[in-house]
Amino acid sequence: MKFSKAWIIAMKDFEEIKKNKYIMTTLILMPLLFAIIYPIVFIGSALAVENTDTSDLEAITGMVPNAETMTPQQILITYLANLMLILFSMVPGIIPTFIASYSFVGEKLNKSMEPLLATPTTDTEVLLGKSLAVFLPTMLVTYMSSCVLVVLVDWLTFPIFNRLFFPNIELLIVLFLFAPAISIMSIELNVLVSSKVNDLRAAQQIGGLVVLPLVIILIASLLNIFSINPISLLLLSALIILLDVGLLYLSKSIFQREEILTRWK
């Protein structure tokens, strides 16, 4: 396996992505909206509640680490900020469905896969190249929009905490472990979807199911079944990485010349 060949394929895909207005608009607007709307809705609502009593927050106090050292408003903000981090993880989950649908299904529809597969490249080089073309822009926009999120949250919460709320350990785990793992899961799922559908929209819709685990985590947190803290985030990331390994094995077995040319619909 030559990484240089995978990189050539990735660079070609980047170039195509850059020229696709639909993908570029989604890539810029969606993460930005998430980075702006979430802090305003979540932190803004917590700021609006000034006269909170600790007894009102009994249900969530146990979910916030070091809650005993915080004011009720700080507890509420910390709780909501953690929820917001899970919601923000949808960015690296959803973005790949848009790019990958074009990268995999688009290439299939355009009938450009056969000449590509006729070159002296291995299946792994092609798969890696196309995956990198999805993963790298996804992580780039995730990190760029996270900067907006961090600045906005810190600006909103500084008067309450008298210190910078972000970056904290939860954010670092989400950005550097959880988000990449979610992104890889989304890419692998899209490879599997690409072998079964012949329609970009269908691929995006099915690929979008990747946010389902995040929604489950969110509901579990709201129901106080799951607490968002560094340990739980590490465990969750490990679980998704395990899933990624399984999905990678599956997608590698599907992304083979023979399969693509004879069995892909």
Next chain:
Amino acid sequence: MIVTEGLTRHYGEIVAVDNLTMKIKSGEIFGFLGPNGAGKTTTVRVLCCLISITAGNAFIGDYQVGKPEDSLKIRKMVGLLPENAGLYERLSAYRNLDFYGKLYEMPETRRKENIEHFLRMLGLWERKDQIAGTFSKGMKQKIALARALIHDPEIIFLDEPTAGLDPEAAQMVRNFILELKKEKRTIFLNTHNLDEADKICDRIGLIKTKLIRIASPEDLKKGLWSRKTAIQLHNLNDTILKTVKQLDSVKSFQTMDNKLILEVDDPEKENPSIIEAIIKAGGKIVFVTEVRPSLEDVYLKLIKEA
């Protein structure tokens, strides 16, 4: 250069190619003819190491098709023009070719030279920076052809290269293929176009899952029909017919208005005495021509029999 020995490919229960044995020489233009679903594209895909062989063997040069360590080497020495151009529509013609040149690990100078060489040959150099998606079907096909040649492959597989092209574009592609022959490249041409195969192929293989026949276009035609001579007369009458009937050199004949169509074993040797006899019988000859079966006649006959 290309050898297949009992090459067989199944898709589940369906047999796409059955026991294909043939040899294609270096520098030859080999036409592969057959109806839709006859196994032409499958054969090309197998020979380009894109899909596996169910049974039998195939060799490209010194390399064996299906042997994992030979697959990359084979793909490096062959160029493929698939049925669909499959260009990257958002990229320019130049960038499409450059991308493939890089995948073939060509040095930058050679890559640039080859892109310019082929785009100029195909009359597209001036439009090299135009987005491929804006090109006509003929232009896209030309770029796809340049793409198949970008790495100077020894063997080129062309799958229906002129399908859907207007006559002018098709003619240009055909001329281009003949240019490639001058460069001693081996060309494997899948086509439905019998006229095209007749004009440019050195040999033709007829396939309908199994290989039906393999020969030069001329030999295919000669092998199936005895040679016939048509004699257009001014006045075909019973005396002339009686004379022709008595000639030993005429195996059979038929008439059509004032035209006599004779089946003769050796026209070059026998025709002068036949014509002399007809004139002696009072026949006034308008013209004499050889009746040649078309490749289409041959194709239809053989495919029907298969």
